[in-house]
Amino acid sequence: MQTEKVVNHIVNWLKDYATNAGVNGFVVGVSGGIDSAVTSTLCAKTGLGVLCVEMPIHQAASHVSRAHEHIAQLKERFENVDDTRADLTPVFEEFKTEVFMDGEQATIDMALANTRARLRMTTLYYYAGLYGLLVAGTGNKVEDFGVGFYTKYGDGGVDLSPIADLMKSEVYKIGEFLEVPESIMKAAPSDGLFGDARSDEDQIGASYPELEWAMKMDDEGKTINDFSGREQDVFKIYKRYNNNNKHKMIPIPICEIPSELM
Template sequence: MVDDLAKKIESWLRQQMIDRGARGLVVGLSGGIDSAVTAALCINACPDNTLGLIMPCHSDPRDAEHAVLLAEKIGLGYKTVVLDEIFSQMVVMLTGEEYDPGQKDLSVVNIKPRLRMTTLYFHSSRRRSLVVGTSNLCETTVGYSTKYGDGGADLLPIANLVKAEVRELARHLGVPREIIEKPPSAGLWHGHDDEKELGVTYDQLDRYLLTGQADEKVKEIIDELAVNNLHKKQMPAIPPQY
């Protein structure tokens, strides 16, 4: 069943390339499980022209190490683009202050994924390739992404999969155990923990999305996140023709 799912997604990726006249795929390698699964699907779908980009930006060094580990395990060509300096310069330019690695100001830390999006599209344009996003169903449902950052992509191949399904697919695709078992983190600040920021666990999200069942408090948090972040899934509003 898992093998069949992987093959269907890989076939879908190939068809998307044909439909859009693309020569290849470009995917960001964060060192996490979602990007690992996405990258493995991409290299299987397009073994001759898939590029992985490792883009540390004041990041935990282990993330880049895990990204390299994954790329070498699945035979994925990759480039590393260090964004520390340009990010720091932008923070000073915009705020007048030096970057504090512990700060949680979203207006500042969301610059990181937006710089990564710019980097991905630079390479995709040069290679006539599609940018492949890594969001799963839990994230797309509650809008857990940065608008025009990691939310900016041409394809979202695992956006119909809850976290448990992503883990199952990761094991099937040979993703290293260190990546499968590491705590989920968007890495926007030092010590960033996805589940703490969301206020719910991925297991709770999975259960609610698959069965509709959850404690009332969990339901309330998930539903509120989904409503508040709905704008991330919508196209820019256009007035009627007057």
């Protein structure tokens, strides 16, 4: 990957899109992870306004400290960057008092995790509407189009996706080029939706390098019978997530009415 040229391409794409849309810049949810750090930095390099929004909901302390470090560094480097903090913990807790909690605990926990992401999406669109900004997505290629590791109408609810054609490993290369803080570069990727420090690998059962490999093998038409041992396990994990999350990756189904009925 020609890192510098890729960075320039994304920055120009962002700037052109925002200019054509007639908006003032971008709003980005900053979590303390590599994807939001790279996305917000790329947006900052456009010279347009960038609002970084921190939205903790019972957040792990390590995530909060990395988000603070990144925002401080970004504001020092770019005059067009501003920030705000919306503590959504009280909102989340109030929401829980208004819904019933029937079902298995694991199912409830997942539904509440997705609710956190949707509260954050709502917050980002509030600021986008307030200041005339576009919501910049932070999903990468393996998350968005491989395993579907994001919340539908949560972190998947965005106006544009600047890094969605980049694998996680490529995002890290760009992060290094953009001088993203070392604490973020070294941190285990995490969606931060459960109020603890569990990593994406803890949830998925495979690392991003493994998932990238599986995505490549799937694109080449390989099947589960082509592998054994750990490779077979990883490929099974990838295919399970890919199949189960197809509904996130395809357009919303529309019931088309036959012309003879109209």
